[in-house]
Amino acid sequence: MNPVLLTNLSDGIYTITINRPDKLNALNQEVLRSLNQELDTIYADNNIKSVIITGSGPKAFVAGADISEFNQMDETQSRQMAKAGQDLFFRIERSPKPIVACVNGFALGGGCELAMSCHFRIASPNAQFGQPEVNLGIIPGYGGTQRLVQLIGKGRALELIMSGNLIDANTALQYGLVNHIVAPEELINKATTILKTIQAKAPIAIAHCIICANAVFDETQHGYEQEVNSFGACFNTSDRVEGTQAFLEKRKPIFTGK
Numbered sequence: 001m002n003p004v005l006l007t008n009l010s011d012g013i014y015t016i017t018i019n020r021p022d023k024l025n026a027l028n029q030e031v032l033r034s035l036n037q038e039l040d041t042i043y044a045d046n047n048i049k050s051v052i053i054t055g056s057g058p059k060a061f062v063a064g065a066d067i068s069e070f071n072q073m074d075e076t077q078s079r080q081m082a083k084a085g086q087d088l089f090f091r092i093e094r095s096p097k098p099i100v101a102c103v104n105g106f107a108l109g110g111g112c113e114l115a116m117s118c119h120f121r122i123a124s125p126n127a128q129f130g131q132p133e134v135n136l137g138i139i140p141g142y143g144g145t146q147r148l149v150q151l152i153g154k155g156r157a158l159e160l161i162m163s164g165n166l167i168d169a170n171t172a173l174q175y176g177l178v179n180h181i182v183a184p185e186e187l188i189n190k191a192t193t194i195l196k197t198i199q200a201k202a203p204i205a206i207a208h209c210i211i212c213a214n215a216v217f218d219e220t221q222h223g224y225e226q227e228v229n230s231f232g233a234c235f236n237t238s239d240r241v242e243g244t245q246a247f248l249e250k251r252k253p254i255f256t257g258k
Contacts, residue, residue, distance in 0.1 A: 005034045006056070012049030013195050014042060015188070021057030027110040028066035029081075032088055039091045042099075046257075049203070050195040051095070052188060053118060054102040055111075061103040061127070062111025067136070082141035085110065089117035089143050093214060096207035098198050102187040103127045103178070108166070113142040116151060119210065121177065122191050123169045124184040129177060130166035150217050151177055202239035203257035 006017040016038055018025040025031075042048050055061040073081065092099055092114075101107075101118040107129050115121050115129070131144045139145060140161065148157040152175040160167065172178045182190045198206060208230035215226040234240055238258040246253035 004031045005038060009048065012199050013052060013192060014048040015052045017054050017056050018062055019056045024060035024063030024106060025055040026063055026066040028069060032085060036088050042095060042097060048097060049199045050097050051099040052102055052191050053099060058105060060106040062114055063106040064109030064111055085142035089113060092117040096210060098195060100191045100195065102191050104184045104187060109133055110142050113140060113144040116147040117143065120179045122180045122182065122187055123172060123178040124187055125169050125181055127169040128166045129172050131161045132164035134162060134164045202243060202255040204237050204239055205234050208234055
C-alpha cells in the first residue's frame with residue numbers, strides 16, 4: 001500500500017507530497033493524522049529549515065475532505081473532526097519555519113483551507129480555489145470562513161463561501177490569495193528559490209516575523225505590542241550581533257539560529 005504522504009529533505013527544505021492521486025488527494029483521517037506527525041518532525045528537526053506542501057498528480061493539490069467519511073458522523077463527531085482539523089492547520093500557520101503551498105490543480109474545501117494555513121501560496125495556471133461546502137449543506141470547518149476573509153476581504157470571501165463558486169489562478173493572484181503563478185513543472189523550483197533566500201536569513205528573526213504577522217489576526221494578542229517584544233527578543237541573539245557586524249564590515253552574515 002502506498003503511503004499517503006511522500007517526504008523529501010534537500011538543502012534544508014522538507015517537501016511533503018499528499019499522495020492520493022486517485023482520490024484527488026482528498027484529506028481523509030489518515031492524511032490528517034500523518035500531517036500531524038510530520039508537523040512533530042518539522043518542529044523538532046533542526047535539519048529542516050523550511051517546508052513545501054504539495055499534491056501528487058496533475059489534477060489536484062487537494063480536492064477537499066474525503067466526503068465518504070461524512071455519512072458515518074453525528075453532530076458531536078463532526079465538531080470533533082472540525083476542531084482536530086483546525087488544530088492541525090493552526091500548527092502549520094504557527095510553525096516557526098516557513099511553510100509554502102505549491103498548488104497545481106484543485107484546492108477545494110479542506111484543500112483550500114490547507115493552502116491558506118500555509119504562510120503563502122504559489123500556483124500553476126490550472127489551479128482552482130474554492131470553498132464549495134454549501135453544495136453539501138455544510139460550511140467550511142477547517143478555518144476557511146476565517147482565513148479566506150483575512151486573505152481576500154469579507155465581501156469576496158462571503159461571495160465565494162455562500163455561492164460555492166471556484167476561482168482560477170489569475171483571479172486568486174488578483175485577490176491576493178496566491179503570490180505567484182508559474183508553470184506546473186516550475187512550482188517546486190519557484191518555492192525552492194524563495195525558501196533558499198529566506199533560509200539565508202536569521203532563523204530566530206524569521207520565526208518572529210511569522211509570530212508578528214499572525215498576531216494581526218489574533219484577538220488575544222496586540223500586534224504592535226508583539227512586534228515590540230519580538231524586536232527586543234531578536235536583539236538578544238547572536239544572530240543580531242553577527243548580522244549587524246557583517247553589515248558594518250560589508251560582508252555576508254553567517255547566521256547560526258542562536
